[in-house]
Amino acid sequence: MEFTTNDVINTINGIFFHDFVVYALLLTGVIFTLCTGFGQYRALTHGVEVTRGKYDKKDDPGAISHFQALSAALSATIGLGNIAGVALAIALGGPGAVFWMWVIGLLGMALKMTEVTQSMLSRDLSDPDNPHGGPMYVVDSLFKKAGGRFGATIGGIFCITLILSAITGGNMFQAWNVAAVTTQYFDVPGLSEMENNNGFNPETFAIGIALAIIVGIVIIGGIKRIGSVAGKLVPFMCGLYLIAGIIVLLMNITAIPEIIMDIFKYGLGFGDASAGGAFIGGTFGYAMMWGIKRALFSSEAGQGSAPVAHAAAKCEEPVREGIVAGLGPFVDTLIVCTVTALIILATGAWNRSAETTFADDAPVSLTLDGAAWTLSTPALPHKNEEAKNTNLVG
Template identity: 40%
Template sequence: MEQLNQLIENFASFAWGLPLLILLIGGGLYLLVLSRFLPFRYFTHAIQVLRGKYDDPNDPGEISHFKALTTALSSTIGMGNIAGVALAIAVGGPGAIFWMWISAIVGMSTKFFTCTLAVLFRGKDSDGQLQGGPMYFIVEGLGKNWKPLAVMFSLFGMLGALPVVNVNQLKQAINDIILIPNGMEVSFSSNLTIAIILVLVTSIVILGGLQRISNIASKLVPSMVLLYFGLVLIILGINYEVVPKYFVLIFTDAFAAENFSGEPFLGGVLGALVLLGVRRGAFSNEAGIGTAPMAHGAAKTDEPIREGLVAMLGPAIDTLIVCTLTALAILVTGVWETTSNNGVTLTASAFNNAFPEIGSYLLMICVCVFSISSLFSYSYYGTKCMSFVFGAHNKHYYNYFYILSIILAATTSFEMMINFIDGVFALMAFPTMIATILLAPRVVKEIKIYFNKHKQL
């Protein structure tokens, strides 16, 4: 098991090398400049679209803008915001959060382009159903000769959509917050029991398809965000005197890298800190990875730009707001310096510091909702990838593979699961970003048409 863990860690480190860093950040900056900073200029227009101001029930697609965003957010607002942020601080210190912010700001532009393309170049699966996502915009936008790139995305997408990190951290939260404090023994049997319960809950929802997934996500996501916001704001209120100090520390430590404890990259710890921030940012908001375009590609709209505008709100909500709140809660309570905890357990320590005895249980409610809603959305992504490669008539087989992965994730280590997903996400990002950069001029052309039509310029 140790050898397998080391092999997966080496795979993740290799995949997250300099080429991917250049592609994600450099490519995102290129898209930002090419669009003349559109994500920031039309932020209010994006919110109007999200609220349904321009909805037309006769538009093609399966779900509303709001449901598309909440379906995408239910997979990104999850353990990346609780466990991922905690891991970033445990390894990189406060400065890692700054580079997560940079990843999100650049990621807003990337999300706009990828999700616009997902609607602009929708294709049909073998059942004749309209579908969106990187595999479809690669083939429809770049041509049939690029199909190997689309197949590469889909094959790695089937692995990247497995809910292994969410399940693993939910198991850890149940063990550390409920079982161990109450004197119950944690063993393979207890972990297997947790997995079986999750399998039953997940099966009921995912076998119901996208409509059931989006209906549940649209109800769960806003409520879980509000609950989490409220709890973290109380923590910040209790520790209001030190909030400015740690907010400033995020900026200063981003360049000093004094709290980084990992391996150097590009000859130094600063390069490693930047890479850590981008890597955790990608896990948090998935900009450039290619999962969100699959949800947004199903939106009921015939305006690709409109869906891109809605999608770009994702990284802002996910990383700039939710991740920042988690980070400040961990920093102001001081638990990042006083414990050796990692992942969800470190965040639980921060909650316990502010709410003695009940804090970890309050977080447990959030963790359950975050994790379980993520389970629903990821299964949809995996079945879309399966449909593309093996035909829509075979997509239901993915659900069985998906359910088996829940059992695997609940009985293995956090490090193995996070490294596995990191590595697979990296290999999904290459085809997504390459195709997006090549098709970017088409999006720019659509931007001009859209805003001239709606007199927004």
């Protein structure tokens, strides 16, 4: 039996993103919410004040501000997951998936708040101007008290998996889409005619190199430069997207009330799946599972990436930085993802046999005919007629 790369990826994904893992994170979010007395909501305004620098002290250990730390964490979560991920959740789970995205967004705030608080308690302050922290430090300090190297081993494994996750899902996926969209719909002068039959595309290669250089310049500057750049770019890109989204929603304002009703109706299992027909699952279970999975993927709540960024914040109060981190899922899931979802639902873009958008030669129209999946390319203007007539059926 031959195994493709997709087979391997799907197998790994099935293990690490199994339904039990999702339920465990959901239950953990509920426990943390109850144990903190709904602290992520009660301290919401306090988190905003901290982010604005109201409680900043010059002698606090750290390298970047609270706002820069939050922006650095959000830079890893706001992106394709807020657009394509939301579209996929609605395509597979219907409008009800949005309801469960909201639920996990609210519980995800507790997850982020708790994991960052714990990380701040265990961060390495041997160099106060350049502290380090994250789940690996938490595990190491926890087991170090019991003796042995078990904590360091588990921490090392976590570091490896986090690096792999950041390189693949956090960078390669984003870069591939930028390159694919650019080469599909635009011509790069001097490179468009050089594509050969061996699959080598100089346009894609050039765009990838350019992105690597830009990102490399930022990363080489360390956490201070990362925080500085993220603190400028993240508010700009997020604000621009929200402004554009709100304009679209205002143009479809009359559809919003019905859409909100559908979100709650299908999310709670009261909707008529047979009447919906535009999404593949159309059931309460699909709506719940896909809503939760997409929200967890988008916000990275419980993944352990946010504590690494927040560990560099200038702060002497661990809980205070945890509260700031709790704002991440609020912005990412409850604001940005919600705007995307409302646009898709209000404009009727979702009601097309689970149509979604990918780039280049990837399939975008996904329909289920009996036991066979049918995939085809989008009805968008391509840069040549040959690409326009390309179809993939499987």
